[in-house]
Amino acid sequence: MKKKRNTLIKLSLLLTRKKLYRLLQYDVTLEKVYTFTSTQLEHLLHISSEKASSIIHALQYDIDDATIQYTHKNYYIVTIFDSMYPQSLKDIPDAPLVLYCLGDLSLLQHNRLISVIGTRKPTATAPQKLLKVVSPLIEENWAIVSGMAYGIDSLAHQLALHMQGKTIAVLGSGFRHIYPKEHIPLFWNIVENGLVLSEYPPNVRPKKYQFPERNRIISGLSYGTLVIEAKEKSGTLITVDQALEQGKEVFAIPDSLFIEEAAGCLKLIDQGAKLVTNAEDIIENLPGK
Secondary structure, X not given: OHHHHHHHHHHHOOOOHHHXXXXXXXXXXXXXXXXXXXXXXXXXXXXXXXXXXXXXXXXXXXXXXXXXXXXXXXXXXXEOOOOOOOHHHHOXXXXXXXXXXXXXXXXXXXXXXXXXXXXXXXXXXXXXXXXXXXXXXXXXXXXXXXXXXOOHHHHHHHHHHHOOOXXXXXXXXXXXXXXXXXXXXXXXXXXXXXXXXXXXXXXXXXXXXXXXXXXXXXXXXXXEEEEOOOOOOOOHHHHHHHHHHOOOEXXXXXXXXXXXXXXXXXXXXXXXXXXXXXXXXHHOOOOOO
16 A cells, blocks of 8 residues: 555656546556556557656656655645545545645544635625634534635634634645745644645645636535635636535525625525525534534
8 A cells, every 4th residue: 555655646746637547547556557668658648758758767766755755754645545535535526636734634534624715805894704604613613624815715714713723724836835925824823723735746836727726625625615705707616616516515695786795695696505694504504513
């Protein structure tokens, strides 16, 4: 098992997730890959001959082992092969194969996880909405999952920390490139009192496409997703779409027709999301009570 997980970690540094899944379909044990020629690997994964040769070289000569060992000393690495890997993530389409983690690893097995998301530019009443709806969940030992972005994400994390509850932040970059930089103090606070994780190795800088990708992990970890505020064409709705695809419950808080940040929530409610005015509206629809 150790060789299998280390091979997965090593290959995850060399291949995209899509290519790695393709390889796993052909070689689920990750043992055959050590017998491949570069030509076989090139044809199987539809990669360049140069790329195939570099992978063969890395496997044969333990290239990147030093990187893996260094990372193990500084961060936890959880692979899809490990018992610590959360079942809720295994069950989603395109599950992350490798997770880099800092903080309380036991939260991966916490049975009360709910994602709280919303606009990066919340209204003045957003903190009151969080206080009314999310605070009782924290008191009932629900851990708050979000993306450590501006706005609702950071407010949700901060509320959990303030109440001495638990929170998980899912990043769209590696740990050495925290985005936004203004949230570096929040990052370390969550490391000390919760859990931060990313599917991207520590040296990976933030890229635009990585944030929609990480959203599937936010919803995938959680029993349900609560939208506090969102505009009609908000990026928040990407997470909602992924939650629905994963078969998760979606909750939304209504507000005035004249508030732009309420339009997305009202649209979600019209499409079938559960209208929420208090914590009980959520608790009665979720397991783990």
